[in-house]
Amino acid sequence: MRRRIGVHTSIAGGVSLALERAKELGCSTVQIFSHNPRQWQAGPLPEEQVSRFRELRGLYDIDPVFIHTSYLINLAARSDDILEKSLRLLVREMDLADALGADYVVLHTGSASQDSPADARARAVRALRRVAEEGEWKAGLLLENTAGERGDISSTVGELAEILDTAAVPLLAGVCIDTCHAFSAGYDLSGSAGLSDLAAEIERELGPEKVKLIHLNDSKRGLNARVDRHEHIGEGNIGSAGLRRCISHPVFRAIPLVLETPKKNEDDDRRNLETVRRLLLP
Numbered sequence: 001m002r003r004r005i006g007v008h009t010s011i012a013g014g015v016s017l018a019l020e021r022a023k024e025l026g027c028s029t030v031q032i033f034s035h036n037p038r039q040w041q042a043g044p045l046p047e048e049q050v051s052r053f054r055e056l057r058g059l060y061d062i063d064p065v066f067i068h069t070s071y072l073i074n075l076a077a078r079s080d081d082i083l084e085k086s087l088r089l090l091v092r093e094m095d096l097a098d099a100l101g102a103d104y105v106v107l108h109t110g111s112a113s114q115d116s117p118a119d120a121r122a123r124a125v126r127a128l129r130r131v132a133e134e135g136e137w138k139a140g141l142l143l144e145n146t147a148g149e150r151g152d153i154s155s156t157v158g159e160l161a162e163i164l165d166t167a168a169v170p171l172l173a174g175v176c177i178d179t180c181h182a183f184s185a186g187y188d189l190s191g192s193a194g195l196s197d198l199a200a201e202i203e204r205e206l207g208p209e210k211v212k213l214i215h216l217n218d219s220k221r222g223l224n225a226r227v228d229r230h231e232h233i234g235e236g237n238i239g240s241a242g243l244r245r246c247i248s249h250p251v252f253r254a255i256p257l258v259l260e261t262p263k264k265n266e267d268d269d270r271r272n273l274e275t276v277r278r279l280l281l282p
Contacts, residue, residue: 004256016052064103075127076110076120097139113151132169140173147228148185155185161205178215
């Protein structure tokens with residue numbers, strides 16, 4: 001079975017155009033926003049765009065389809081106002097995912113720099129349970145590891161596992177592992193030992209079947225920098241050799257890859273995709 005590879009594509013001009021852009025780049029999977037990620041409001045999608053999106057997905061064999069939630073969502077927020085807005089928006093994100101027929105929704109669980117990480121994770125767990133009570137969706141929710149910045153509550157595999165296991169709701173389908181975030185949080189993916197440590201932790205804490213997506217990004221900053229700065233594939237501190245080992249490791253080698261590398265010009269996505277395809281060659 002061929003490896004599913006894609007990028008995060010823009011929905012500018014209409015959500016179906018994201019799939020046209022993915023097809024042009026030769027993608028076999030894709031990640032999008034379902035609305036403007038800088039706004040708390042997410043209105044209905046035009047019916048013709050939804051129909052066209054579903055049609056093109058099948059026509060172009062783009063699978064799975066991932067939707068990344070708005071970065072405004074913070075399920076660990078101490079502010080009742082922010083927390084309530086986050087809950088409503090996440091429910092809306094799930095509704096839009098089902099409307100489009102997407103497979104998974106990717107979420108940064110949140111942060112709380114003015115609180116203990118354990119208390120913040122407990123708050124996020126309660127929030128996830130509340131979301132699950134709002135309805136049932138075909139799309140599954142994936143929790144993404146974060147870079148370990150101040151207040152982060154899910155930068156390690158153990159923290160992700162704690163949230164999944166404690167919330168214990170069918171809504172939670174698994175996790176998304178971001179290579180840049182993992183490196184920044186202290187997993188040395190530039191070397192085989194660090195990769196083995198990450199894989200072993202996943203097997204011990206989660207189970208490999210819980211990893212549904214890899215965000216494949218190099219890191220502009222160094223190991224354990226605790227800063228989220230993505231870099232082009234092979235041009236950062238993880239490097240080509242480290243990323244090759246990662247995507248070829250038995251725990252990760254069948255998992256879809258989505259790139260979130262910098263986009264300074266129209267050729268960046270194509271160049272990074274070509275680099276990844278070379279890394280996958282025997």
